[in-house]
Amino acid sequence: MEKIDGKRQPGKYTVIAWTGLLTSTLDAVAAILSAHKMPAATVFKFIASGVFGKAAFAGGFEMVGAGIFFHYLIAYSITAVFFVLYPMFILFLKNKYVVAVGFALIAWVITHLVIVPLSRIGWSHMEIGGIVIGMGILIITIGLPIVLIADRYYYNGNFRANLS
Structure with missing residues (x-):
């Protein structure tokens, strides 16, 4: 604990x-809900397939666990970087x-245009509707929680009137 x-x-x-x-949990829940026609285990096997390829879909709980791990690793990393950079972004x-x-736009670009294409999943065609939904999810699950918590942390709970 720090005293401020x-x-x-x-x-x-x-x-x-x-x-x-x-943020990781909110995004995981949103991924499961947005893929409502697919079992939650398959969502995480898809994430694991970025490292293990098609073998991830033949795997069991270990691949679900790997997918959860990779999801949290990526979301945590993005959250940590954005949290630290928040004071610079808010000034600008x-x-x-x-x-x-x-933050949501940057997170979408990082995940869909960098991480996924460089993984064993590879590049895939994207529909504009899916892009808009994905960005909306990231605004709610990543962008808003980070900025609201970071603003409160950095500015001691004093949400400045000119930023509200």
Whole structure:
């Protein structure tokens, strides 16, 4: 715990860890719900297939576990980087909700245009509707939680009027 202005506040790494757990879980739940015609296990096997290829779909719980691990690893990493960079983004963009959308857009680009194409999943055709839904999910599950928690952390809960 750190003391800021006489108040006890959790340390940065603790806040990042809890924020990462929140964003990763929200995004995992959204992935499962948006793939409603597919079992949750298959969603995570798909993620695992990025490393293990088609063998992931023939696997059992170990591939589901690997998919969950990779999902949390990627989402935690994105959360940690965005949390640390938040003060720079807010200075430039001036509005936390614009920053949330920006973070979601960057997260989408990183995952869909860098990580997935470089994985064993490879490049796949994307429909505009799926892109819009995916970005909307990331705004809600990644962008907003990060900026709301980071703003409160960095600015001691004082949500500045000009940023609201």
